[in-house]
Amino acid sequence: METTRIESELKSSAKLRAFLLGLAASERAAFLHTLKPAETRYLLYDWPLWARAKQLPPTGEWRVWLLMAGRGFGKTRAGAEWVRWLATHSRHRGHIALVGDTFDDVRHVMVEGPSGILAVSPSTRRPQWYRSQRRLIWSNGVGASCFSASDPEQLRGPEFSFAWADEKISPQITPKQRTSNHPGREQASTGHPGTGHPGAAPAATGQAGPGSDGYNHDAR
Numbered sequence: 001m002e003t004t005r006i007e008s009e010l011k012s013s014a015k016l017r018a019f020l021l022g023l024a025a026s027e028r029a030a031f032l033h034t035l036k037p038a039e040t041r042y043l044l045y046d047w048p049l050w051a052r053a054k055q056l057p058p059t060g061e062w063r064v065w066l067l068m069a070g071r072g073f074g075k076t077r078a079g080a081e082w083v084r085w086l087a088t089h090s091r092h093r094g095h096i097a098l099v100g101d102t103f104d105d106v107r108h109v110m111v112e113g114p115s116g117i118l119a120v121s122p123s124t125r126r127p128q129w130y131r132s133q134r135r136l137i138w139s140n141g142v143g144a145s146c147f148s149a150s151d152p153e154q155l156r157g158p159e160f161s162f163a164w165a166d167e168k169i170s171p172q173i174t175p176k177q178r179t180s181n182h183p184g185r186e187q188a189s190t191g192h193p194g195t196g197h198p199g200a201a202p203a204a205t206g207q208a209g210p211g212s213d214g215y216n217h218d219a220r
Contacts, residue, residue: 008160013049014048040178047085052074054069064185065185065187069203076116076166077124078187079164079166079189082162083098083144084121086162087142094161095142095161095162096145096162097164098111098136098145098153098162098164098168099150099163100169106147106148111136112129125138162185163187164187164189166188
């Protein structure tokens, strides 16, 4: 199952992180110097190794992961890394929807931004970005399409297995847009109420259980 693979990867990265942190600075440097270039690049792009726990998706079964936090938390990086993992590791090869307030927001923040999908992807596994078509295509055939929340009608036709919705415009992603052979998962990121992010709403906290919505709520 996909959930088992995710949990296994998180555990292996956690063990490596614990090992590295348990070394003295000189021992850590010596260990890193023994790695081959390919191994070093792997560690550099191993997101669970570097991420904070609240930047990683909930374990178990869930449908919506709402990431509500203030500026500087790393919401965009968390969303981009989640999409990268889905496209390159997940056995579900369904289409992915990228939805922002406007197309410019999707392009400049979620795709081309310093923490966007292109930036967090290693050169050997970076998707092709067809800007005029507003589509990302990975080498394995997985695709992601960009949509604007200001024109939700465009979401009525296509079907998606996953969606990353920035600034909590997730209500635009309805079950009609999810494929029938997969329940679908959505990551929604937004700012805290009062931080200058329009549309922000309070989030529940707690671990995700079977069939539940998964929430990460960080109060700085």
